[in-house]
Amino acid sequence: MCTDLLLSNKKPWIFSASVFLFFFFFFSSSASMKIIEKIEQAQKDKHIAYSFEYFPPKTELGFANLIDRLGRMSQLEPEFISCTWGAGGSTHDRTLELCSTAQSLYGLDTLMHLTCTNMEKEKVDIALKQAKEAGIRNILALRGDPPRGHEYWTPVDSHFTHAIDLVKYIRQEYKDYFCIGVAGYPEGHIDCPDKEQDMTYLKEKVDAGADFIMTQLFYDSDICIAWIQKCRERGIHVPIVPGIMPIPTYQSFRRMINLCNVKVPAKVMQDLDAIKGDDQKVKEYGVKLAVSMIQHLYLDADICNFHISTLNLERSTRLILEALHLHTVGKSVKAGKVSPWAPIHDPSRAELWDEFPNGRYGDSRSPAYGEVTHSAGQIISTSQATLKWGQPELEKDIQNLFIKYIRGEINSLPWCDESLGTETGAIYQRLCEIIERGYWTVSSQPAVNGASSQDNVYGWGPKGGYVYQKAFLEFFVSDTQIEELLVRLTKDDSITFYATNQKGDFRTNVSDADEAQNAVTWGVFPGKEIIQPTIIEKASFEAWKDDAFELWKEWEEQYAPNSKSQKLLCDIGQRYWLVNVVHNDFQQPDLLFDVMLSK
Numbered sequence: 001m002c003t004d005l006l007l008s009n010k011k012p013w014i015f016s017a018s019v020f021l022f023f024f025f026f027f028s029s030s031a032s033m034k035i036i037e038k039i040e041q042a043q044k045d046k047h048i049a050y051s052f053e054y055f056p057p058k059t060e061l062g063f064a065n066l067i068d069r070l071g072r073m074s075q076l077e078p079e080f081i082s083c084t085w086g087a088g089g090s091t092h093d094r095t096l097e098l099c100s101t102a103q104s105l106y107g108l109d110t111l112m113h114l115t116c117t118n119m120e121k122e123k124v125d126i127a128l129k130q131a132k133e134a135g136i137r138n139i140l141a142l143r144g145d146p147p148r149g150h151e152y153w154t155p156v157d158s159h160f161t162h163a164i165d166l167v168k169y170i171r172q173e174y175k176d177y178f179c180i181g182v183a184g185y186p187e188g189h190i191d192c193p194d195k196e197q198d199m200t201y202l203k204e205k206v207d208a209g210a211d212f213i214m215t216q217l218f219y220d221s222d223i224c225i226a227w228i229q230k231c232r233e234r235g236i237h238v239p240i241v242p243g244i245m246p247i248p249t250y251q252s253f254r255r256m257i258n259l260c261n262v263k264v265p266a267k268v269m270q271d272l273d274a275i276k277g278d279d280q281k282v283k284e285y286g287v288k289l290a291v292s293m294i295q296h297l298y299l300d301a302d303i304c305n306f307h308i309s310t311l312n313l314e315r316s317t318r319l320i321l322e323a324l325h326l327h328t329v330g331k332s333v334k335a336g337k338v339s340p341w342a343p344i345h346d347p348s349r350a351e352l353w354d355e356f357p358n359g360r361y362g363d364s365r366s367p368a369y370g371e372v373t374h375s376a377g378q379i380i381s382t383s384q385a386t387l388k389w390g391q392p393e394l395e396k397d398i399q400n401l402f403i404k405y406i407r408g409e410i411n412s413l414p415w416c417d418e419s420l421g422t423e424t425g426a427i428y429q430r431l432c433e434i435i436e437r438g439y440w441t442v443s444s445q446p447a448v449n450g451a452s453s454q455d456n457v458y459g460w461g462p463k464g465g466y467v468y469q470k471a472f473l474e475f476f477v478s479d480t481q482i483e484e485l486l487v488r489l490t491k492d493d494s495i496t497f498y499a500t501n502q503k504g505d506f507r508t509n510v511s512d513a514d515e516a517q518n519a520v521t522w523g524v525f526p527g528k529e530i531i532q533p534t535i536i537e538k539a540s541f542e543a544w545k546d547d548a549f550e551l552w553k554e555w556e557e558q559y560a561p562n563s564k565s566q567k568l569l570c571d572i573g574q575r576y577w578l579v580n581v582v583h584n585d586f587q588q589p590d591l592l593f594d595v596m597l598s599k
Contacts (some may be wrong), residue, residue, distance in 0.1 A: 014426045027557055032103050032108070032135060032136060034138060034179035034211075035051075035079065035109055035111060035137075035138050035179055036212055038079045038109070038226050040239060042304045042305050043304045045304075046302075047304060048298055048306065048326060050078055050079065050306050050326065051079045051080045051081060051082065051305075051306070051308070051514040052073065052076075052078045052081045052082070052307075052310050053081070053083075053084065053243075053307060053308065053310060054070070054082070054098065054294035054310060054312055055083065056081050056083065056084070056097075056098055057366075057367055057368070059365075059539050060406060061365045062365065062368075063098075063111070065365055065366065065367045066098070066312055067098075067101055067105075069314055069367045070098075070101070070108075071106055073314060074102075074107070077136075080108065080109040081102050081108050081109075081111070082110070082112070082140060082307070083098045083102075083110065083111075083112060084113045085113040085142070085144070087118060087144055089123050089127065092123070092127060092408075095113070096112070096127075099111075099131075100136070101544065103134070103136070106403055109137075110136055110137050111138040111139070112139055112140070113139075113140045113142060114128075114131075114140065114141060115143065115144025115164060116142070116143060116144060116159075116160030116161075116162075116166040117143050117144035117160070118144070119160060124159075124166070127362075127554060128170065128174065132174070132177065132178075133515070137177070137178060137179055138179045138181070139178045139179070140178050140180075140182070141163050141167045141180050141181065141182055141210070142160050142163055142166075143163040143166075162201075164208050166206050167182060167209050171208065180209060180210050180211050180212050181211065181241075182205045182210040182212075184213060184215045184227075185198060185215070185216050185221050186215055186216070186224040186227040187218060187227075187261070187262060189201075190260065190261045199230060202231070202236060203235065203236050203330070206238050210238065211239075212238050212239045212240070213238060213239070213241065213308055215240065215241065215242050215493075216243060216260065216262075216482070217244070218242070218263075219262060219263070219268060219293070220263055220288070221292075221296040223263065224297065225296075225301045231540055241306065241307050242293075242297055244290050244294060244306050244320075245281060245309040246286045246287060246289075246308070246309075246310075246311075246313075246316040246320065247272075247283070247285065248313060248316070249282060249283070250275075250276040250282045253272070253282075253286075254418065257352060259417070276375060277454065277456065277459055278454075278461075279461050279462075280461065286316060287316050287319045288599070291320055291323045294320075312366075312367040313368050323463045333488065337411055365517075369564045374503075388410055388412070389401055389410070390564055391564070392568055393564040393565060393568060395478075397568075398440070398572065399435060402435045405420070406420065406424070406428060406431050406432055406435065407428075414551040414555045415442040415443075422457050423448075423457050424444065426446045427444065427446045427471075427593065430593040430597070431444060432595065433593075433597055434475070434593070434596050435474070437596070438477060438478060438481050439476075439477050439579075439596065440475050440476045441473055441474065441475040442474050442475060442476065442548070443472075444472065445471065445472055445521070445534075446471055446589060447469055447470060447583070447585075447586045447589035447592075448467060448468055448589075450466045451466065452465075452466060452467075453467055453525065460523065461523045461525055461531065462526075464526045465525035465526065465528075466523065466524050467522070467523045468521070468522050468523070469586060470518075470521075470584055471583045471584075471593070472520050472581060472592070473579075473581050473596065474579065474580045476578055477570075477574065478576055479501070481579065482499065482507075486499060486507055488598065492591075494583055495581060495582065495583055496509060496510050496536075496581075497510075497580060497581045497582070498510070498538060498541045498579070499531050499542070499577075499578070499580075500545050500577065500578055502549045502552075502573055505583045506542075510538070515538060516537070517532075517535045517537045518535060518536045518537060518582060519532040520535065521533055521534035536580060536582050545578050549578070553570075553573060553578075555569050556569035556570050575585050581596070583595070
């Protein structure tokens with residue numbers, strides 16, 4: 001078990017915004033340079049230049065450790081780094097803090113993402129003003145994603161409905177102070193099926209003042225090359241920077257390409273399908289694929305700039321640069337300056353936190369924690385939602401949808417964007433019984449005691465190992481059932497639980513003194529420490545619960561205001577509790593379900 005971080009209630013490395021600002025101005029207040037100059041110089045010199053993308057982690061520890069990781073990765077010498085912006089400004093403070101720290105502490109030029117959808121003009125003004133005050137000179141101007149399935153959604157500010165509105169506004173208010181980038185879509189924007197129209201929109205953004213284009217992820221280099229050629233033919237001559245995303249896991253890769261509607265060459269899918277049970281091989285394949293894409297674009301299309309979406313992971317990015325001979329193999333990477341709020345630990349052991357990322361219940365210490373491919377779950381267009389989920393009018397209708405999902409009669413729910421994994425077959429019948437009792441499950445796993453890492457159902461990680469699991473369930477339950485359930489769960493000493501509702505009421509049987517990271521999935525592999533990809537704890541549960549309840553609201557917005565379906569979903573979101581239950585005796589696989597179904 002990784003024990004190099006000493007946890008305490010005081011968390012001395014976590015600083016308030018005011019303390020951060022003190023350190024920011026203490027270390028440096030120098031501004032970054034416009035990155036367009038670096039992009040153009042790399043193209044002129046005909047040498048490969050690279051930059052890194054990060055996102056603000058959801059937990060305090062994850063953010064503190066990202067600052068520490070950023071120090072090591074700065075010695076890989078990226079041309080600049082970028083930081084994503086949460087929908088509606090949800091990560092405003094953290095995005096600004098990450099960009100400012102990268103500049104002041106590590107001397108990195110920064111590109112701050114800024115989205116305008118669901119952002120009032122006042123929020124945009126504040127973000128731009130604070131960016132300038134922090135010395136940030138580069139903005140990636142994006143529309144951002146409106147609530148998925150937005151037929152009945154109303155924008156909060158008519159000033160900003162498209163990225164071009166943001167580009168024009170920045171140029172109007174700040175002239176040429178900011179270098180502005182915009183997004184480009186080699187396969188066409190998912191909301192614009194007409195590719196010619198999409199190209200017109202792109203040219204309009206450039207004509208409005210954009211300095212460069214950064215592409216969405218893709219996995220077919222030929223498609224990107226053909227698209228760049230079309231851009232040039234349409235008179236778009238600003239630099240184009242391809243976005244490269246290494247594959248972290250098979251599951252997250254499938255989720256991302258489905259979410260973004262990205263095409264993948266048949267050969268790549270065949271290769272990945274053949275190794276999907278070996279996470280280590282998938283990660284290695286992802287590195288090789290990224291290397292081959294960069295080489296193809298550089299050698300055959302004269303593209304010199306590449307933006308690597310790191311997903312806050314360190315190892316894959318470093319291996320890509322080593323394979324391209326852009327970073328010396330075996331070179332020691334150590335932080336030049338130590339962040340005053342970063343915990344001290346062995347960097348090589350820190351990689352174990354996210355060697356096998358596991359979504360919302362990965363290790364909350366990891367800088368990559370919270371990366372659920374930028375999507376809490378799945379909400380689809382109104383017409384598709386009605387076709388798949390109907391127009392529920394009673395709680396029983398919702399309950400039946402959860403049962404249909406378990407039975408495979410529908411392939412997704414708002415919280416579950418893929419069909420169930422094969423291991424669910426071991427508990428399929430009991431899950432149906434649990435749902436019929438009013439416990440609507442959104443996540444679960446059976447207990448496993450030492451299955452081979454190559455097992456077709458339970459296996460993960462490198463070969464030659466053994467994997468273990470504690471049984472756990474996560475579900476929604478009515479406010480009329482919650483008290484009786486928690487009393488019953490408290491009677492079993494092997495059970496730990498967390499429960500909360502939309503209002504923020506919170507219940508648990510885990511005392512502050514006993515609060516710890518509860519590993520519910522772990523693996524033992526040759527030549528490695530024990531790896532714990534799935535951890536249940538208060539921090540991760542609370543980080544996830546906001547997204548979980550937000551999805552009730554997004555589902556509600558699929559239906560016309562004041563309709564029976566809209567009122568039903570609104571009522572359920574307000575009344576139901578989210579509960580996570582772990583049975584810690586993994587050698588007794590049936591006990592959790594026995595307790596849940598007892599009278």
